[in-house]
Amino acid sequence: MRRHSTEPRPDWQATVEAQGLIYPLTRYPDDSLRPYWDESAYYSFTADEVEELEEVVAELHGMCLAAAEHLVAHDRLADLDITDPRLAARVAEAWRRRAELPSLYGRFDLRYDGRGPAKLLEYNADTPTSLVEAASPQWFWMEDRFPAADQWNSLHERLVAAWRRQAALLPPGAPLHFAHSADDELGEDLMTVAYLRETAEQAGLATEAIAMEEIGWDPLSGRFVDQRLRFVRACFKLYPWEWLATDAFGPHVLDTLDNGGATGATLWIEPAWKMLLSNKALLAVLWELFPDHPNLLPAYLDGPRDLPAGPGYVAKPLLGREGEGVIVHPPGADPVRPEEPCCYQALAPLPDFDGNRVVLGAWVVDGEPAGLGIRESAGLVTDGYARFLPHVIR
Numbered sequence: 001m002r003r004h005s006t007e008p009r010p011d012w013q014a015t016v017e018a019q020g021l022i023y024p025l026t027r028y029p030d031d032s033l034r035p036y037w038d039e040s041a042y043y044s045f046t047a048d049e050v051e052e053l054e055e056v057v058a059e060l061h062g063m064c065l066a067a068a069e070h071l072v073a074h075d076r077l078a079d080l081d082i083t084d085p086r087l088a089a090r091v092a093e094a095w096r097r098r099a100e101l102p103s104l105y106g107r108f109d110l111r112y113d114g115r116g117p118a119k120l121l122e123y124n125a126d127t128p129t130s131l132v133e134a135a136s137p138q139w140f141w142m143e144d145r146f147p148a149a150d151q152w153n154s155l156h157e158r159l160v161a162a163w164r165r166q167a168a169l170l171p172p173g174a175p176l177h178f179a180h181s182a183d184d185e186l187g188e189d190l191m192t193v194a195y196l197r198e199t200a201e202q203a204g205l206a207t208e209a210i211a212m213e214e215i216g217w218d219p220l221s222g223r224f225v226d227q228r229l230r231f232v233r234a235c236f237k238l239y240p241w242e243w244l245a246t247d248a249f250g251p252h253v254l255d256t257l258d259n260g261g262a263t264g265a266t267l268w269i270e271p272a273w274k275m276l277l278s279n280k281a282l283l284a285v286l287w288e289l290f291p292d293h294p295n296l297l298p299a300y301l302d303g304p305r306d307l308p309a310g311p312g313y314v315a316k317p318l319l320g321r322e323g324e325g326v327i328v329h330p331p332g333a334d335p336v337r338p339e340e341p342c343c344y345q346a347l348a349p350l351p352d353f354d355g356n357r358v359v360l361g362a363w364v365v366d367g368e369p370a371g372l373g374i375r376e377s378a379g380l381v382t383d384g385y386a387r388f389l390p391h392v393i394r
Helices: 012-018 047-073 085-096 131-135 137-145 155-169 188-202 250-255 272-276 281-289
Strands: 002-005 025-027 033-035 041-045 105-111 119-124 176-180 207-211 216-218 223-225 234-237 267-269 313-317 327-329 342-346 356-365 368-377 387-389 391-393
Touching (some): 041 387, 047 119, 047 356, 155 356, 188 234, 281 342
Parallel strands (some): 176 207, 234 267
Antiparallel strands (some): 216 223, 313 342, 368 387
């Protein structure tokens, strides 16, 4: 694994925008604009490294499913702060009927430097983003700059195949709605959903676009409806389950949740059982079930235990995103217990390449390893100011 500096293409911004990445720049607190898509450098991997990472991702995904089974079988959803009995029951039911429910994709965030085993930092299993840039612009960048190279990237083909394979699980005769929040200011959610909708259409599915805020409730029929008052029978939503289940329409979501063929209900993708995997408590459950696994970091729910005296630790909110709320405790620092439920995970500083701290985003589509996206940041926590860099296999 190496980092290489290179000269960006003269028309790079217009090029990636035309390929769906309409948010190539990030606005910083000083009001300056700096590249989010950063092709002033790239990473290269050997084929053996990529093969090893694929094997790690496949094993981690299987371990996560085993952890989900354990949580349901032992009635431990309260460990995920899922304390509403109705919600817990619906999530458990969705898990037991998961073979009947479409489930598309997820992203593992890994610490990896090419010199030791990859370590799981977290699993974004419900609403992962950075998909567009990983699937499309970085592939076309490689074709422009290194046409003889290869890339760990079968995302597009696997997404189309996943929709095609799971089409039989969708309600017959109804379009598949694709929804994002209208509060998305950057356009990242919009383009992620638009791209996934494109892959579904290439698989032969009928689709409709809608904002989450435009989904209505018809009290007469007791169903969700779109702008044209058609029933929303199936919907891919880039909207976290913890919001969907607790906002103003939350009771209706639980009342009409399709967990496998219910007439008149709404089938949501990702399914409700993804709440078992998109929660940072999963990291502690994995460490409990697979202690000392080479691809895991020590993690606990009841406190940092012996971590402050060892490698140090990070306190991660159970449902935090893009590094929000993460507190870093170096070795020997006095523990600071956050007010909200957290997972306490051993500190594993990201590899530093000339001041650039890198995290690997390894994608899973339909349960199989599917590709790689790389983000860099200046600090220990990968946040909303991270940059996306392309990669090649040399």
